[in-house]
Amino acid sequence: MRLEIQILAAFGLDLLLGDPRWFPHPVRWIGRFAVTLEKPLRRMIPNERIAGITAASLVVGLTGLITYALISGSSRMHPYAGNAVSIVLLYTTFASRDLAKHSYRVYRALRQKDLGEARRCVSMLVGRDTDQLNERDVSRAAVESVAENLVDGITAPLFFAILGGPLAAMMYKAVSTLDSTFGYKDERYLYFGWASARLDDVANYLPARVTAPLIAAAAAILGFRPLNCLRICLRDGRKHASPNAGLSEAAVAGALGVQLGGVNYYGGERYEGNYFGDPLRSLDTRDILSANQLMLGTAILFLLLFAGVRAAIV
Numbered sequence: 239m240r241l242e243i244q245i246l247a248a249f250g251l252d253l254l255l256g257d258p259r260w261f262p263h264p265v266r267w268i269g270r271f272a273v274t275l276e277k278p279l280r281r282m283i284p285n286e287r288i289a290g291i292t293a294a295s296l297v298v299g300l301t302g303l304i305t306y307a308l309i310s311g312s313s314r315m316h317p318y319a320g321n322a323v324s325i326v327l328l329y330t331t332f333a334s335r336d337l338a339k340h341s342y343r344v345y346r347a348l349r350q351k352d353l354g355e356a357r358r359c360v361s362m363l364v365g366r367d368t369d370q371l372n373e374r375d376v377s378r379a380a381v382e383s384v385a386e387n388l389v390d391g392i393t394a395p396l397f398f399a400i401l402g403g404p405l406a407a408m409m410y411k412a413v414s415t416l417d418s419t420f421g422y423k424d425e426r427y428l429y430f431g432w433a434s435a436r437l438d439d440v441a442n443y444l445p446a447r448v449t450a451p452l453i454a455a456a457a458a459i460l461g462f463r464p465l466n467c468l469r470i471c472l473r474d475g476r477k478h479a480s481p482n483a484g485l486s487e488a489a490v491a492g493a494l495g496v497q498l499g500g501v502n503y504y505g506g507e508r509y510e511g512n513y514f515g516d517p518l519r520s521l522d523t524r525d526i527l528s529a530n531q532l533m534l535g536t537a538i539l540f541l542l543l544f545a546g547v548r549a550a551i552v
Contacts, residue, residue, distance in 0.1 A: 248328030256335035286429035333391035385490035394445035446482035456535030477512035491515025
């Protein structure tokens with residue numbers, strides 16, 4: 239089976255099934271393995287940065303080896319088994335339905351005027367303090383989460399899947415999981431998590447820059463603001479602390495005609511972040527649905543464009 243067909247089938251599975259709790263998701267195992275490595279590596283290697291580099295190398299390398307072994311072993315049993323394993327592995331790297339589902343729960347709670355439940359739901363999407371957020375700030379947090387996770391949860395795995403199949407996609411997810419586990423600039427992980435954070439920046443560099451103009455294309459198709467999307471992306475895309483996350487956030491802000499970013503609280507401490515976009519109108523609850531439309535539209539355009547190019551070349 240051609241790789242493009244495997245990717246289409248895997249993406250369809252993600253849209254259909256999402257991430258059911260009963261399914262033994264590989265990313266959870268990758269995260270647990272990374273956490274298990276931390277203490278022994280810190281004990282064995284006094285230099286925190288080298289210990290972190292070793293952890294990142296082991297996690298990404300072992301993920302690649304296991305993925306290769308699973309695909310190779312199942313293919314030897316039967317070609318259909320190899321195809322099935324490849325599709326399932328690819329499916330686990332995408333998060334479109336899960337992202338839409340979690341953000342929709344926030345929207346539904348807000349529509350039902352249950353601000354407490356909306357805060358609880360959005361706390362599953364963001365790392366900021368949510369217990370004091372008003373309705374607008376809850377909506378903003380959900381929209382920002384969809385915008386930022388569009389790349390690392392959907393288009394970047396698609397990018398690596400198209401380039402290198404399930405092996406590349408799974409190794410990318412290992413990098414992304416390492417960043418989520420160790421990539422913090424606090425006292426504990428400033429040096430140990432350095433390699434994990436830098437790997438994630440490098441891995442997302444091209445996917446983020448390809449995704450941004452496709453958000454504008456999706457905005458044009460869906461009736462949003464494509465020209466403003468491009469303008470805001472060029473103006474504000476580099477304002478984020480991450481070299482990549484700001485591009486999609488700025489693009490979504492521009493497409494919707496709203497302003498994202500600003501003041502957030504982490505552990506009770508106020509953080510004054512940069513703003514993305516101009517407040518051409520006031521952000522409201524319905525923007526969560528609009529962000530999801532942009533997310534799914536961009537993902538489908540990305541998939542069709544790059545799978546089509548690969549099919550034409552290979």
